[in-house]
Amino acid sequence: MKRLPPLPALHTFLITAQCCNFTRAAEQLHITQGAVSRQIAGLEDHLGYPLFIRQARGLALTAEGREWLPRVEKVFGLIGEATEQIGVQRETLQLKAPSCVMRWLLPRLLQWQKERPDVPVKLTASLQHSVDFQREPFDAAVIYGPPPDNSPGALHLFDEQLTPVCSPQLLEGSPALNAPQDLQEHLLLHPTHDLQDWSVWLEAAGLRLSNLGSGQHFETLDQAMSMASHGTGVAIGDWSLIGDDLHAGRLVMPFDLKVKTGLAYYVVVPAGAEPSPPLEELMLWLVEQAHLR
Structure with missing residues (x-):
């Protein structure tokens, strides 16, 4: 040569x-x-x-x-x-999200990393439902609550829709769970320490249950859903967040009623900030994933 x-x-x-x-x-x-x-x-x-x-x-x-x-x-x-x-340091996007959305968000971020390994994301979970960008060093955040009035660039993911869920075995067993009033005979699982979610749904269903306050309470939605999937009782959950469990058959909806609470999930960036092209792509991808439900 x-x-x-x-x-x-x-x-x-x-x-x-x-x-x-x-x-x-x-x-x-x-x-x-x-x-x-x-x-x-x-x-x-x-x-x-x-x-x-x-x-x-x-x-x-x-x-x-x-x-x-x-x-x-x-x-x-x-x-x-x-x-x-080659050799250029990849930008790691810093994302914050409340723990209640993890059941939906984590599988999708894993899919994102498979499709876009060049745009890594570091996810921080929090019990807080909001973010303070002035004090917290995040590029973006998923928040839960009413429509944000100080984030003009906020992108809507999905509305909260409450509905009871349980394991298929519980639905087919005894005591029966054919109508909402049958909840009186079952252990109610609460994703929080208050009774708010169950109270909202029962009010929409026109029911009052004497066993509402005697159920089992958990720290997170994920814990309540895990117990429900094992047949422990009937949990109240956000239909938007547990779609994967419903599709996989780990959970079932005994009733058709889904109640919107007026609250929703949004992905936001700091006020006045222009998201980088990779961050904007991630945000729009999450919105697209939310619409695939």
């Missing part, structure tokens, strides 16, 4: 061919005109044929020079592309 020509000489050839003038090439390369001329002459000696026709008013490429030019342009284009892409 013939020895390859030196890379600096090829770069000088590229600039000179684009200018067709030794003087202008020297100005761009920040070397003397004589140095340009010597490098071109050395390259021609190495190859064994001329690349330029020296004319009184400038330079012209020979037939060999015209064949070399697109190839050298491609080589240096690839080198430039590699310089920009």
Whole structure:
């Protein structure tokens, strides 16, 4: 295999061919005109044929020079592309989200990392439903609550819709669970320490249960859903967050009634901030995933 020509000489050839003038090439390369001329002459000696026709008013490429030019342009284009892409530190997006949304969010972020390994995301879970960007160093956050009035760039993911859920085995067993009033005979599972979620749904269903206050309470929605899937009792959950469990058959809805609370989940960025292209892509992707339910 013939020895390859030196890379600096090829770069000088590229600039000179684009200018067709030794003087202008020297100005761009920040070397003397004589140095340009010597490098071109050395390259021609190495190859064994001329690349330029020296004319009184400038330079012209020979037939060999015209064949070399697109190839050298491609080589240096690839080198430039590699310089920009290889070894560049990837931007890790800092995302905060309340623990109640983790059952929906975590599987989707895992899917995001499979599809976009070049845009890593660090997720921080919190019991808080909001974010204070002035004190917390996050690029974006998923929040839960009423529509945010101080985040014009907030993107709506989905509304909270409460509905009872249980395991398929509990639904098929005894005591019966055919109508909402049958909840009186079952252990009620609460995703929080208050009775609010069950109270909202029961009011919409027109029911009052004497066993409402005697159920089992949990710290998070995830804990309540896990206990429900094992047949422990009937939990109240957000239909929007437990769709994966319903599709997989781990949980079932004994009744059709879903009650909107007026609260929802949003993905937000700091007020006045312009999200980076990768962050904007992630936010829009999450909205798209929310609409696939």
